Every structure is written in structure tokens, then in C-alpha cells.
Amino acid sequence: MNKNDYIKSVDKIELSADFYERTEKKMLEAANKKKSTKIINIAKISAMAAGFALLCAWTLIAVTGNNFKLTTETADNSIDAVANETDATMAGAETVHDLLTDDMQGAPLMPDGMIEDAAVENDEPSYVNGEPYEEVTSPAHFPEDTVAVPQTTAEKEFPINRFDVTTTMVTEPMDADVKVQSTMEPTVDNVPVATMPVAYYEPIITECGQNGKFVVIDYKNNSGEELITGYDYFFYKVEKGKPVMQNVAFIEIALILPHGSDVTIKIDTSELSDGEYIVKKMFPDVDYTSEVSFRIENGVVIFPGK
Amino acid sequence: MVGYSLTGNEYIKYVLDTYSKMIVRLAFTYTKSLCDAEDIAQDVFVSLIEKNKKFENSEHEKAWLIRVTVNKSKNFVKSAWVKKTVPIDEAMTKTSEEKSDDILEEVLKMPEKYRTVIHLFYYEGYSINEIADILGKSTGTIGTWLSRGRKILKERLEGGFIDE
Numbered sequence: 001m002n003k004n005d006y007i008k009s010v011d012k013i014e015l016s017a018d019f020y021e022r023t024e025k026k027m028l029e030a031a032n033k034k035k036s037t038k039i040i041n042i043a044k045i046s047a048m049a050a051g052f053a054l055l056c057a058w059t060l061i062a063v064t065g066n067n068f069k070l071t072t073e074t075a076d077n078s079i080d081a082v083a084n085e086t087d088a089t090m091a092g093a094e095t096v097h098d099l100l101t102d103d104m105q106g107a108p109l110m111p112d113g114m115i116e117d118a119a120v121e122n123d124e125p126s127y128v129n130g131e132p133y134e135e136v137t138s139p140a141h142f143p144e145d146t147v148a149v150p151q152t153t154a155e156k157e158f159p160i161n162r163f164d165v166t167t168t169m170v171t172e173p174m175d176a177d178v179k180v181q182s183t184m185e186p187t188v189d190n191v192p193v194a195t196m197p198v199a200y201y202e203p204i205i206t207e208c209g210q211n212g213k214f215v216v217i218d219y220k221n222n223s224g225e226e227l228i229t230g231y232d233y234f235f236y237k238v239e240k241g242k243p244v245m246q247n248v249a250f251i252e253i254a255l256i257l258p259h260g261s262d263v264t265i266k267i268d269t270s271e272l273s274d275g276e277y278i279v280k281k282m283f284p285d286v287d288y289t290s291e292v293s294f295r296i297e298n299g300v301v302i303f304p305g306k
Numbered sequence: 307m308v309g310y311s312l313t314g315n316e317y318i319k320y321v322l323d324t325y326s327k328m329i330v331r332l333a334f335t336y337t338k339s340l341c342d343a344e345d346i347a348q349d350v351f352v353s354l355i356e357k358n359k360k361f362e363n364s365e366h367e368k369a370w371l372i373r374v375t376v377n378k379s380k381n382f383v384k385s386a387w388v389k390k391t392v393p394i395d396e397a398m399t400k401t402s403e404e405k406s407d408d409i410l411e412e413v414l415k416m417p418e419k420y421r422t423v424i425h426l427f428y429y430e431g432y433s434i435n436e437i438a439d440i441l442g443k444s445t446g447t448i449g450t451w452l453s454r455g456r457k458i459l460k461e462r463l464e465g466g467f468i469d470e
Contacts, residue, residue, distance in 0.1 A: 002467065003428040009410035010429050013331050016344060020322055023348050027318045030355040 238276035238293075272296055321354060325368065328430070329375050335421045336379035338414050346378050353378075369440050372430070376422060376441065383418070412462045413455075420455035427452055 236243035276295045294303045329350055333343035353374055361367035413424055422441070426432045434452065438445040459467035 006409045006413065006424075006428050009408065010331050010425070012410075013334055013340065015326060015330055016340070019330075019344050019347075020326065023326070023351050024318055024322060026348055027322075027351050027355050028315070030352045031314075031318070034356060034358070
């Protein structure tokens with residue numbers, strides 16, 4: 001027998017008839033899930049950013065108070081309003097109340113008492129030669145409850161329809177023809193390390209030596225996420241401050257089982273000389289490495305802090 | 307066709323057409339069960355989509371898929387469920403000490419590390435250096451495993467095994 005016999009023998013392994021259909025469906029589901037997750041994340045970020053900006057704007061308004069009334073638009077409007085009142089009053093109207101009720105066809109804007117107070121305030125208009133008087137720009141002329149400047153400013157800065165856009169994105173039905181390469185998250189090569197909490201992969205030493213022979217290191221998988229693919233273990237001895245590869249000491253690596261299991265690395269230290277050692281677990285896909293170190297003194301394994 | 311330049315459904319169809327048999331057959335050398343091998347292959351393809359891995363070329367893509375398949379297969383056979391169960395066909399073959407004329411059957415009886423190397427070397431046509439890269443082992447280790455695997459096959463197969 002030779003390798004051609006092996007190839008022929010393996011070629012006899014045929015896939016189930018529905019394998020392609022089932023797998024394609026699962027892959028599409030995964031792609032859609034990925035796409036929807038990304039869109040939801042974008043929407044969340046947009047909403048948070050807009051909310052934060054709105055909060056900042058309101059905070060700024062609360063802090064600066066009446067200073068916001070000095071905006072050009074408001075000042076101009078107010079100037080016009082006062083100027084109109086002044087013109088009307090000068091044209092012979094007895095009170096502002098008369099002007100308002102006449103102009104608004106009997107729909108007074110304020111209770112009588114308040115209108116009369118306003119009329120008193122406007123008994124002596126400061127209108128000079130057709131030019132707006134300087135007091136117009138003074139905050140004292142714009143009681144807070146009658147001026148809508150803060151809201152106007154906030155709406156200008158942070159249009160409400162931004163939230164509408166993101167909401168639409170979230171509820172938009174997924175396109176079945178997903179562009180896998182273009183719509184999914186950045187490649188794993190580009191996944192920032194920050195997305196994986198460092199503590200997540202930190203090794204936890206649970207047992208130190210069995211009859212002085214093994215070093216047992218557990219990597220706790222806290223999230224239950226599958227961590228199987230694409231990692232490597234490396235075992236080094238530190239010599240003159242530099243790690244020197246020593247693969248021979250590995251006797252068993254129990255790989256991580258999916259969904260919350262631990263992984264255990266057993267290292268036969270019985271033939272290791274005294275010195276410092278490092279075990280590195282590397283995740284090439286995410287460019288992340290966790291490591292644990294220990295030293296052997298007189299044949300006894302000692303972990304840092306123990 | 308260069309698969310890694312495709313998008314969407316085209317890419318999914320491309321990887322399925324190109325790699326399904328390879329992945330299932332490789333997984334089969336671990337699981338010894340077609341159903342389990344297909345489940346592993348599905349997981350591998352889903353991982354490919356979820357990770358959205360960008361490959362430099364088709365060889366890189368293939369090597370990544372092999373690596374993931376090996377890892378997932380190892381995890382499968384180490385799972386508590388599999389450890390506690392013995393496939394019927396395996397239980398039956400273990401009773402036979404006679405020499406076999408089915409080379410695949412004999413390969414499947416070998417220790418896991420030898421099976422993988424034998425499969426990648428003879429079926430996929432990878433060199434020792436390439437297998438070492440894919441599995442993350444030293445070339446010396448792979449060479450040793452391959453040598454021991456051949457020796458086992460020569461001993462167990464009727465008429466021996468000619469390495470050509």
C-alpha cells in the first residue's frame with residue numbers, strides 16, 4: 001500500500017447531501033448576526049454621542065444662564081418686537097394691552113395684571129432715532145420664562161432627527177444578500193486588543209506541584225465564550241534575562257473546552273534545572289499574549305508571591 | 307478564482323465549494339464520525355464568517371481553516387461527552403488484531419498526533435515545514451510524528467506501507 005491508497009480511501013468519505021445547504025444557512029445567519037450587531041453598536045454609539053452632546057449643551061446653558069440671550073438672532077427678534085411695540089405706542093395706543101388685544105384680535109397673551117405691569121415698564125420707551133436702544137441686548141430685558149433661546153440653541157446644535165436616523169437603522173430589515181467583506185466588523189487582525197479585557201485571559205494558578213513534579217496552570221474562561229481557535233503555548237526558560245524556548249517540558253495541555261471550562265497546562269518540572277520559567281499563551285488572531293512565570297529553586301517550584 | 311476578494315454570498319459559496327470536503331475529511335480523522343465531522347466543519351465555517359478574517363492569499367486561507375479545524379476537532383474529542391462514549395465502529399475494530407487492508411481504518415486507529423500529520427502529509431500534500439507552521443510545532447516534532455506514523459502503518463498494514 002502507498003499514499004495513493006490512502007488518498008483513495010479518504011476520497012470515499014462523502015459529505016451528506018444537505019451539508020452545503022445547512023452550512024450555507026448557518027453562515028448567512030452568522031453574517032446577518034454580525035451585521036446587525038454592528039449596526040446596533042453604531043446606533044448605540046450615535047445615540048450616546050448625541051445624548052452626551054445634548055447634556056453638555058444643557059449643562060453649558062445652565063451654567064452660563066442669561067448670557068445665551070445675547071445671541072444675534074434673539075437680539076434681533078427682540079429688538080424688532082420692542083421696536084414694534086414702541087412704534088405702536090407712539091402712534092397713540094393707550095397701553096400695550098390695547099395693542100396686543102387689537103393686533104391679536106382679542107386674544108391676550110398674558111393675564112391682565114401682567115400686561116399692565118408690562119405697560120408700565122414700557123411707558124417710557126428708549127427708542128431713539130429709529131435705532132435699537134442699547135438696553136435691548138441687556139439680559140434684564142428678557143425674563144427667563146419668556147425667552148426660548150436655550151431651547152433654540154440646543155436644537156440648532158443637536159437636531160432631534162439625528163435620533164430618528166439611528167432608530168431607523170436599528171429597525172431596518174436585514175438584507176439577505178449580506179456583503180460579508182464590507183459590512184462586517186473589522187478583521188480579526190484589526191480587532192483592538194482593548195476589546196478583550198486583559199484580566200479575561202489572566203492565568204490563575206490553582207495548584208502548585210504534584211509530588212514536586214507538575215506545574216498546573218489554569219486559564220479561567222470567565223465569559224463562557226469559545227476560545228479554541230488559533231492560539232499557541234510556549235514554554236521558556238529565562239537565561240541571562242532572555243527567554244529560551246523549551247518545548248520538551250510540556251507533557252499535557254488540556255485545551256479549553258467551549259462554554260466556560262478551564263484549561264490546564266501540566267508541565268513536567270522533574271528534569272528542569274533551577275531557574276526562571278515562563279509559560280506564554282498566545283492568541284495570534286488578536287495579537288494578545290498572556291503569560292505566567294515561576295521559578296525552580298533546589299527542585300521546588302515557586303510561583304511569584306507564594 | 308480568488309476567494310478572499312469575493313464578498314457576501316459569493317464568498318460563502320466559494321469557501322463551501324472549495325474547502326468543505328477538505329475540512330470534513332480532516333475532522334473525520336479525529337472524530338471518526340461523519341456527522342460529528344460535519345458539525346465541526348460547520349463550526350469552522352461559522353468561525354470564518356464571525357471573525358471575518360482577511361487572508362493574504364488562498365494558501366493562507368487554507369492553512370487557517372486547517373488550523374481551526376484541528377483545534378476544534380481536538381476540543382471535540384476532549385469533551386466530556388466524547389470521552390464517555392465509544393463509537394460502535396471503533397469498539398468493533400478494537401477487537402481485531404488482524405492486519406487490515408483498509409489504510410484509512412488503520413490511520414484512524416493511530417494516536418491523534420500521528421493521524422493529523424499523516425493526513426496533512428499524504429492527503430493534503432503539505433511538507434513537514436508547512437505542517438509545522440500550520441500546527442505550530444517544530445519541524446523536528448512533525449518529522450518524528452510522521453516517521454512514527456509510517457512505522458505503525460508498515461507494521462499494521464497487510465503488505466506494509468510504501469512511502470512514495
